[in-house]
Amino acid sequence: MSQKLDSKIPAGNLSDKWTQYRSSVSLVNPANKRNLEVIVVGTGLAGASAAATLAEMGYKVKAFCFQDSPRRAHSIAAQGGINAAKNYQNDGDSVYRLFYDTIKGGDYRAREANVHRLAEVSTNIIDQCVAQGVPFAREYGGTLSNRSFGGTQVQRTFYAAGQTGQQLLLGAYSALERQVGVGNVKMYTRHEMIEVVTIDGKARGIIARDLVSGKLERHFGHAVLLCTGGYGNVFYLSTNAMGSNVTAAWKAHKAGAYFANPCFTQIHPTCIPVSGHYQSKLTLMSESLRNDGRIWVPKAQGDKRHPNDIPEEERDYYLERRYPAFGNLVPRDVASRAAKERCDAGYGVGSSGMAVYLDFRSNMMNKYGRAEATKAGIENPDEATLVRLGKEVVKEKYGNLFDMYKQITDEDPYEVPMRIYPAVHYTMGGLWVDYELQTTVPGLYALGEANFSDHGANRLGASALMQGLADGYFVIPYTVGSYLSKEIHTKAIDTQHEAFEAAEKRASERIEKLMGIQGKRSVESYHRELGLIMWDKCGMARSEAGLKEAIEQIRALREDFYKNVRIPGKVNEFNPELDKAGRVADFLELGELMCVDALNRNESCGGHFREEFQTEEGEALRDDDKFAYVAAWENNGDSWTLHKEELNYENIKIQQRSYK
Amino acid sequence: MSENMNINLKVWRQPSDQNTGSFETYKVQASPDMSFLEMMDVLNEQIIEEGGEPVAFDHDCREGICGMCSMVINGRPHGPKQGVTTCQLHMRSFSDGDTVVVEPWRASAFPVIKDLSVDRGAFDRIIAAGGYVSVNTGNAVDANSVLIPKDTADKAFEAATCIGCGACVSACKNASAMLFVGAKVTQLSLLPQGQAERESRVVAMVNQMDAEGFGACTNTGACAAECPKEIPLSVIATLNREYTSAKLKGR
Ligand SMILES: Cc1cc2nc3c(=O)[nH]c(=O)nc-3n(C[C@H](O)[C@H](O)[C@H](O)COP(=O)(O)OP(=O)(O)OC[C@H]3O[C@@H](n4cnc5c(N)ncnc54)[C@H](O)[C@@H]3O)c2cc1C
Ligand code: SF4
Ligand code: FES
Numbered sequence: 001m002s003q004k005l006d007s008k009i010p011a012g013n014l015s016d017k018w019t020q021y022r023s024s025v026s027l028v029n030p031a032n033k034r035n036l037e038v039i040v041v042g043t044g045l046a047g048a049s050a051a052a053t054l055a056e057m058g059y060k061v062k063a064f065c066f067q068d069s070p071r072r073a074h075s076i077a078a079q080g081g082i083n084a085a086k087n088y089q090n091d092g093d094s095v096y097r098l099f100y101d102t103i104k105g106g107d108y109r110a111r112e113a114n115v116h117r118l119a120e121v122s123t124n125i126i127d128q129c130v131a132q133g134v135p136f137a138r139e140y141g142g143t144l145s146n147r148s149f150g151g152t153q154v155q156r157t158f159y160a161a162g163q164t165g166q167q168l169l170l171g172a173y174s175a176l177e178r179q180v181g182v183g184n185v186k187m188y189t190r191h192e193m194i195e196v197v198t199i200d201g202k203a204r205g206i207i208a209r210d211l212v213s214g215k216l217e218r219h220f221g222h223a224v225l226l227c228t229g230g231y232g233n234v235f236y237l238s239t240n241a242m243g244s245n246v247t248a249a250w251k252a253h254k255a256g257a258y259f260a261n262p263c264f265t266q267i268h269p270t271c272i273p274v275s276g277h278y279q280s281k282l283t284l285m286s287e288s289l290r291n292d293g294r295i296w297v298p299k300a301q302g303d304k305r306h307p308n309d310i311p312e313e314e315r316d317y318y319l320e321r322r323y324p325a326f327g328n329l330v331p332r333d334v335a336s337r338a339a340k341e342r343c344d345a346g347y348g349v350g351s352s353g354m355a356v357y358l359d360f361r362s363n364m365m366n367k368y369g370r371a372e373a374t375k376a377g378i379e380n381p382d383e384a385t386l387v388r389l390g391k392e393v394v395k396e397k398y399g400n401l402f403d404m405y406k407q408i409t410d411e412d413p414y415e416v417p418m419r420i421y422p423a424v425h426y427t428m429g430g431l432w433v434d435y436e437l438q439t440t441v442p443g444l445y446a447l448g449e450a451n452f453s454d455h456g457a458n459r460l461g462a463s464a465l466m467q468g469l470a471d472g473y474f475v476i477p478y479t480v481g482s483y484l485s486k487e488i489h490t491k492a493i494d495t496q497h498e499a500f501e502a503a504e505k506r507a508s509e510r511i512e513k514l515m516g517i518q519g520k521r522s523v524e525s526y527h528r529e530l531g532l533i534m535w536d537k538c539g540m541a542r543s544e545a546g547l548k549e550a551i552e553q554i555r556a557l558r559e560d561f562y563k564n565v566r567i568p569g570k571v572n573e574f575n576p577e578l579d580k581a582g583r584v585a586d587f588l589e590l591g592e593l594m595c596v597d598a599l600n601r602n603e604s605c606g607g608h609f610r611e612e613f614q615t616e617e618g619e620a621l622r623d624d625d626k627f628a629y630v631a632a633w634e635n636n637g638d639s640w641t642l643h644k645e646e647l648n649y650e651n652i653k654i655q656q657r658s659y660k
Numbered sequence: 661m662s663e664n665m666n667i668n669l670k671v672w673r674q675p676s677d678q679n680t681g682s683f684e685t686y687k688v689q690a691s692p693d694m695s696f697l698e699m700m701d702v703l704n705e706q707i708i709e710e711g712g713e714p715v716a717f718d719h720d721c722r723e724g725i726c727g728m729c730s731m732v733i734n735g736r737p738h739g740p741k742q743g744v745t746t747c748q749l750h751m752r753s754f755s756d757g758d759t760v761v762v763e764p765w766r767a768s769a770f771p772v773i774k775d776l777s778v779d780r781g782a783f784d785r786i787i788a789a790g791g792y793v794s795v796n797t798g799n800a801v802d803a804n805s806v807l808i809p810k811d812t813a814d815k816a817f818e819a820a821t822c823i824g825c826g827a828c829v830s831a832c833k834n835a836s837a838m839l840f841v842g843a844k845v846t847q848l849s850l851l852p853q854g855q856a857e858r859e860s861r862v863v864a865m866v867n868q869m870d871a872e873g874f875g876a877c878t879n880t881g882a883c884a885a886e887c888p889k890e891i892p893l894s895v896i897a898t899l900n901r902e903y904t905s906a907k908l909k910g911r
Contacts, residue, residue: 056796067728068781071727071824074720076726076727126803129803130853133792133816133854138810138814142807142810143807166725166821166823170820174791174793180784187784276693278691278698278702280695280698281723566708568707568708568713569714574774577714
């Protein structure tokens with residue numbers, strides 16, 4: 001069994017593994033590359049960077065995305081920044097420290113070798129992006145600027161105001177479009193991958209649906225790369241885009257790829273709270289705000305006073321109180337749970353009581369206002385002056401976030417503290433991949449948020465952008481060569497092949513089945529109901545009883561879906577409701593697996609918090625003897641088999657995580 | 661907020677670019693805290709319940725950054741508010757009893773796919789023609805080896821915030837794409853990394869823009885007025901300058 005779970009970690013010292021791998025991996029000569037075709041599904045940071053780089057190297061690439069342009073992948077929405085071990089601030093950063101912070105931040109559930117490689121290539125990413133013309137924030141001297149993010153004590157985060165993901169994606173997108181322009185990449189927009197085609201056990205292509213005409217298409221590739229993002233939308237409400245889905249990964253799972261750690265989801269501490277039942281998504285307020293915003297609730301339960309009327313000594317800065325060493329910059333899982341704890345205990349604010357304050361006033365005045373006043377030579381500035389001067393600085397750093405907050409809530413965060421609450425944000429789980437990013441299906445790879453690889457049970461802020469670009473620019477170009485070098489004699493397979501025939505038939509039968517139900521309930525209503533089950537029972541806190549209940553509820557909901565869902569319109573036309581139905585059908589299966597995985601993991605670690613397993617102070621209690629493994633699930637149709645990849649820590653001493 | 665608003669909607673319905681379209685009217689109950697698109701969701705659930713076909717519209721991030729949402733609301737791309745996308749527009753910008761007219765982007769270079777969805781592939785093709793720096797992966801020097809004054813970096817960033825939504829084209833009576841193209845040309849011509857291809861880039865992008873059927877610029881300024889990212893009109897001046905200078909050099 002575990003034969004199949006060969007992680008292919010190269011031998012040798014941790015810090016030499018990647019260098020040695022690169023210098024010994026088989027190469028494909030340029031003439032052969034032209035005959036090798038690679039399918040890249042997804043054009044976010046991972047997909048766009050991979051497609052562009054592989055095309056530059058000479059492979060024939062086909063790239064797919066469901067939006068109307070590759071530039072709209074949800075990577076575009078990342079706000080805060082991207083980490084890299086450049087040590088430009090001379091504050092003691094290094095590849096090792098980034099590696100260490102990531103393993104620790106992930107609560108010791110990530111693979112050492114992968115994470116070290118990630119930290120190594122992090123520095124190349126920044127160089128590459130700057131060369132493409134990505135306009136990162138800079139200091140007056142012209143050098144790049146940095147800020148800090150949660151779970152670290154150094155400043156290693158590069159950023160472009162609150163729009164880092166946008167600028168990085170536009171860099172990768174422009175590299176991709178350049179290859180489209182010269183004919184090395186054929187781009188398919190408004191296309192959704194709905195089947196993986198395997199022949200003799202190897203991935204050989206996909207079935208995609210043209211979302212405009214509704215037609216199914218067959219596409220051959222010597223290798224298939226899934227760069228299709230995370231599955232946070234299983235919760236219905238999340239910070240993901242409306243179209244973000246698990247469909248590609250799920251079809252791969254059904255075609256034989258194991259799904260790893262599905263229950264590891266990240267609930268981000270600083271999001272705008274839910275305001276009504278019609279709500280379609282939640283909006284993140286970047287973690288970078290925790291550099292300058294202090295989180296607090298009133299010391300008294302149910303205190304309904306206006307926040308500005310609550311004096312300093314009656315405020316509980318609970319993160320600073322509980323975690324003096326990291327304060328407001330504890331990792332996300334810790335900050336989210338602490339917010340939930342205060343709100344559950346009755347200290348929450350806002351009309352629902354399910355929110356805490358994120359307050360900029362004291363730093364605006366005391367940190368920035370005072371510094372600016374000194375610069376301007378103003379002696380004994382009064383409060384109004386400090387606020388005015390500080391506001392300018394805060395505006396420059398976070399202006400677009402403050403505007404967005406105001407737009408949504410109709411409150412001005414320069415005057416009144418933001419109200420925030422945790423929301424589903426990111427999925428650490430995903431398709432199981434080995435060191436080469438290959439899934440358990442040969443020739444099928446997963447990159448970016450779609451794989452499970454680098455973040456263990458909790459991802460540190462600004463590390464997903466880093467991982468997506470590392471995978472696409474710097475890892476896959478080497479590792480896919482290891483596979484393709486053995487495929488140079490494989491001629492392009494005709495898509496009339498029976499495997500393509502069969503895959504297309506599976507897809508069209510599924511669509512016909514959905515369209516044939518003609519029930520009464522909208523797709524949206526099922527999605528919303530699934531989301532509530534997941535949030536209540538497989539969200540920030542989980543318990544054995546709750547998870548068992550959730551599994552039953554999800555099964556019942558799924559059954560009802562196949563009896564009662566109503567999809568208007570026709571198959572062969574532009575039909576967004578049908579697209580959504582296919583995605584929700586897959587979420588209805590994934591949700592169950594997430595609960596199965598959460599139930600199996602009888603410990604708490606990172607974002608996975610089982611109420612039965614906590615320390616006296618309410619911190620996550622790991623069980624390293626029993627659970628220091630990656631849970632990789634094999635799909636057997638209507639059940640799953642668990643395979644374990646043991647995690648060996650040879651370079652880091654595994655210990656209780658502490659941010660106190 | 662539970663207070664209800666009654667909104668009368670006149671929505672453009674068009675099965676495909678092969679068919680002609682027309683307005684349909686609907687009534688929807690909204691609340692002021694809803695976003696405009698959430699109001700459209702409510703409308704669609706209502707239509708589905710009644711056995712009709714929901715209104716097709718483009719949207720994805722719903723936080724004003726992906727550039728996918730695209731509605732002309734009461735005659736203005738992205739609606740009545742300055743500097744926001746359709747998805748960031750909230751119902752509190754309207755009043756109880758209002759009649760709201762919703763249409764797709766109108767431009768021959770953006771054919772309608774269905775209802776409010778249009779094809780903006782022309783923008784990708786303009787970028788593919790030259791909107792990049794030709795630097796293969798692995799060719800980069802250390803990021804801090806080229807210093808860029810903060811002012812320059814900030815200006816380049818400002819131009820780079822364009823989300824490629826196409827509101828500028830829709831707002832323009834000539835359906836010109838100059839603001840979009842100008843934003844990219846400005847970003848890359850400001851940065852040292854963009855210098856090597858400065859002239860070839862602007863010519864290639866402008867040629868592609870013309871080939872796509874976008875109209876000429878007559879300096880009316882409607883584009884910048886409706887741009888949700890407030891890309892300034894000055895990028896068009898930069899574009900003209902860059903283009904003329906490239907042409908003078910025989911490009
Ligand atoms: C609001 C927000 C803010 C964030 N901020 C930060 C931050 O500051 N720093 C950080 O490091 N990380 C951040 N993250 C996380 C990070 O942005 C994502 O994890 C990362 O960008 C994912 O990149 P990706 O390339 O894997 O996937 P995505 O960018 O999600 O791209 C997925 C691609 O797959 C395509 N696709 C999906 N399914 C299919 C299918 N079936 N068929 C065809 N195509 C398909 C889509 O069209 C898209 O092109 C943030 C995330 C969110 C939601
Ligand atoms: S310039 Fe403004 S209006 Fe035009 S595409 Fe860019 S963001 Fe949209
Ligand atoms: S939906 Fe992304 S900008 Fe409006």
